[in-house]
Amino acid sequence: MSENYAGLTQLGQPSRIPASPAQAPLERVANPARGQAYVVRFTCPEFTSLCPLTGQPDFAHIVLDYIPAEWIVESKSLKLYLASFRNHGAFHEACTMAIAQRLMATLAPAWLRIGAYWYPRGGMPIDVFWQSGAPPAGVWIPDHGVAPYRGRG
Numbered sequence: 001m002s003e004n005y006a007g008l009t010q011l012g013q014p015s016r017i018p019a020s021p022a023q024a025p026l027e028r029v030a031n032p033a034r035g036q037a038y039v040v041r042f043t044c045p046e047f048t049s050l051c052p053l054t055g056q057p058d059f060a061h062i063v064l065d066y067i068p069a070e071w072i073v074e075s076k077s078l079k080l081y082l083a084s085f086r087n088h089g090a091f092h093e094a095c096t097m098a099i100a101q102r103l104m105a106t107l108a109p110a111w112l113r114i115g116a117y118w119y120p121r122g123g124m125p126i127d128v129f130w131q132s133g134a135p136p137a138g139v140w141i142p143d144h145g146v147a148p149y150r151g152r153g
Helices: 075-087 090-108
Strands: 028-030 040-050 059-065 071-073 111-118 127-131
Touching: 040 071, 040 075, 059 075, 071 075, 071 090, 075 090, 090 111, 090 127
Parallel strands: none
Antiparallel strands: 028 071, 040 059, 059 111, 111 127
């Protein structure tokens, strides 16, 4: 295994979904294209968490875009981190911002944006958006491509 990947603990190993986001390791590897501004996108169309008051499941379509600096996120660890929210009770805003803050702390990217398109709770969808600042000039940032919620109409 390349020394770039020597510290990874989940990739290539059987893994269980962590019991909570706090217990989920989020791993990183060296950016293979340092000095080049490019966008990495992860889409999680079946994100699940729990309402902190009722315990009922909440569902979202999450889109993460970032421009790496020194690090990129290891995708299996990101998948397991996001899955660890399935038994985590928190409001939509708290889940969305926890993901953004964790990625910022782990990767220190040049830029990060999250769009969390939550399905209706109480008859209203709640969408949460955050970005770390203006993206660097000259970088193509594609639209999320997630249509607004329209119900069955």
